[in-house]
Amino acid sequence: MVEGFLAFLLYLATIMLRLRLSKAARPSATVVTSAALVCLVALALCLLFGDAVPFWSFAATYGFLTLCFLMVFGAVYKSISLRILLDLSRRPGHRDGYDAVMARYIVEESYQSRLSVILENGYATVNSGHYALTERGRRLATAVRGVQRVFNIETSG
Incomplete structure (x- = not known):
């Protein structure tokens, strides 16, 4: 040991x-x-x-x-929750409005940042403002769907 x-x-x-x-x-x-x-x-x-x-x-x-x-x-x-706490601790008065928090963490963190990761890893491409799965992305999505079915996961987040 x-x-x-x-x-x-x-x-x-x-x-x-x-x-x-x-x-x-x-x-x-x-x-x-x-x-x-x-x-x-x-x-x-x-x-x-x-x-x-x-x-x-x-x-x-x-x-x-x-x-x-x-x-x-x-x-x-x-953890987005921990990022929100850290961000609030840096704000004047340790507070911020709901709309500002939603814009920063839901739109930026949960959507835009993750889309760039998906693009960087070759799971999707972007053309004329539209995102399309690559073959690699389709294989991963199929595998994830299979794992979700095995464990009876209906939604993920």
Whole structure:
């Protein structure tokens, strides 16, 4: 368990450095790829400097701590509610009107920013002001619909 905990500390240090040093990489990709890479490096270090690697206790400890962190990171990273709270804390009097909040977070955050991500990832194209799914976008939409059916998810947001 000690090895798994130390590997998790190495993971935290790694992502803190990577997130600060690399402005081009997406934070979500950075934390996920770092989790796998640090796991492999930590196992190699255990083999290099130790007699035997207690693999299952290492994997359980490192995996549990890393997944807990990833859940919290994902919630903080993508939470529009937290962004609204932070934005309100920066406003004079710590308040703002409903219309301004709706315009910033529903239109800008929920629609325009996400459309640009969809375009950047090649899931859709824009032509004459109209958005159209690419073949890649159709495959992803079909897969998502299938997963929603399996888990009886009628709406998502």
